[in-house]
Amino acid sequence: MRKLRSNEVFKPGAFPQHTYVSRMSADFPVTYEFRLEQALQTVGFLTSIIGPSKTGKTVLCEKVIGLDKMISLTGNDFKNSTNFWLTIANKVGLSLVGEQTETNSMQGKGMAGVTESKSSSITEKYQTGKDRVIDFFKEHDLVLVLDDFHTAPEEMQFDMAYQLKDAIRKEFKAIVISLPHRADDAIRKNPDLSGRLSLINIEPWQEAALKEIATTGFKALAVEITDEMANQLARESILSPQLMQSICLNLALLLHVDKDKDEQPHEITDKAQLELAYRVTSINFPYDDVVKKLTAGPPTRGQKRKTYELPSGNQADIYHLIMRAIALDPPIISITIDELKKRIDLLFEEKTDKPDRKKIKDAIEQVQGIISDSDVFYQVFEWKDEQIYILDPIFLFYLRWGVAV
Template identity: 35%
Template structure:
């Protein structure tokens, strides 16, 4: 068995799948679908394992999984659904004969195709001579005919990436499709968890909301324990703890860290002799830096360091303990990157981190809070999604993506 088969950051884990803490959520999801909840709204932060949870709970073979990213029209989203199950969504009529050229077979998932027409033995399109006119299908009716009353579930991941105006159209069609027995799961990050409901208030009462969260350190440590045992190795508790804290709640990042450690150790496959892995600081550092190479926020971080345009106003500078002189923007980033890794940093904690970096007086409170607003705006514009939020009402800086925090901690940007 190879290390890359044990620790799988980019695909569904088998050896290192941990679900002890998800048993209640698993039961709740199954009960919701069994009792007729036609739409499940699954909310959870980025990289928290939502997709893996759904795939493991319902089985990939029962899911028709599409992403909302890039779906700038309902047609583009539903085309993705029908592309997966093998249903043609573009046909033509020829000389008034009514020929549609569709397949009289089943898709790869076994879902029967319902659009009628001639088909060759190989299932390819068949054409007749003459002038043809392309037409688009009635997606709503096709959804109901293909999927209504089946065990299949349409899983729309990253629903929040669908533009707001398009969300409303999609939600309207979902409302009609569920009347025909089609089931949906719409996954989004927490601050967009009610997008599907807000897009169509008539869905109220038909939606079951299931909240997901980042993983706690003890659950992340189980990934290391199971994985290294499968390779005939034992990782010290301190090493598993260090990786779990760096992973900042993300099982995907924990998988990456453990796999990087295997590569650094030369433990690329199961060893014949038992191996004990100690919490060596150099190993932790090398593993983290290797993992950091799998993600790149360098252009975004450069923009954050520069801050907004000053329009001729010179920002105050502050001397750091390391002898450098910086303005408030790289100072805040340095504070976020400091130990211990935390995704949610309250104002008092942030000020304490900032003060620990400065040789003299740190930036004032108003300077820090004002910069946090700009940092949030710059990061979200650069990434075209919400990766940082400054909650002014509660004075909290919230890093929405564990990989961004990890990059700040381990990349050479300072």
């Protein structure tokens, strides 16, 4: 058998055929694949999948439906569209206009004598574009996946729900995918659809499942990895299967596993190997501006901000200290004010001048203000109930490995 290459095994941006991990659905003793299968088998129901960004919603559909049977459109595809069915017909290459012309021309040719074909051509003529699309999907056993539904204009979302309601009764298979907390009201809170929905909520990834990506993948590449190293990778990928795929790919590239085939077998036994891979992985992450903005704090109006002396002799202001504290080991996604104070203390040695709890809290409130006033892209964490909640795990990874704050 041909030896697999690193980029065939680890796929951070596409369907990971060799490292796909099947997870158990939260609270139910079955896998997510089973639940999607069950939903698709339930004739007359619409499937709604909701889950945080990059948790494998699209990949789950690809796994269960298969790429050849899945017709994927995003909410965005309906931005300038007025006709839902025409947009879908275009996607599958079905010409609705063309079919009608053909029917007309048959009549034009005077086929009146052939009663049967005349009546069938008339039926076809009166069949709407919608029915044609539904028939086409049924004939070819296709499933419509409306990805990132929340990106469709709101009025369009309600129209789409209305169209789908009728179509599913006719055994049309469709899945709607959304992020949590984004307007999905058109689907989940739509009274017309109640009792006709299969709901699948994708939960955050646990370390055991993340670890499996690494162990399966390195096995496929014939690379030995110790259990301890695989655990560390799982811990560092902080909820994100995509981050795990990226780190493993970079680790494999750094080990040159695709080259020197006959040389010594490759092994991952050393923390330094992982740390180099983390740094290399963070190179292309686009958080430079975010870090700059958050460490800059609010405008100082010409006054010089107080700085603290770190054991290294460097000076850092409160905003830099907060970011450094968040970046410390272990990576965690909710940090209480007490934990943050402890972490900031750790940055100093013994009895030096360090910020107190109140000073830290005031500064985080300022940072939260900056975040709230910025674009979605900057919403990397949230300060709520005296805790910092990391909203974007890849930002935390970047803070740990990408920059020196």
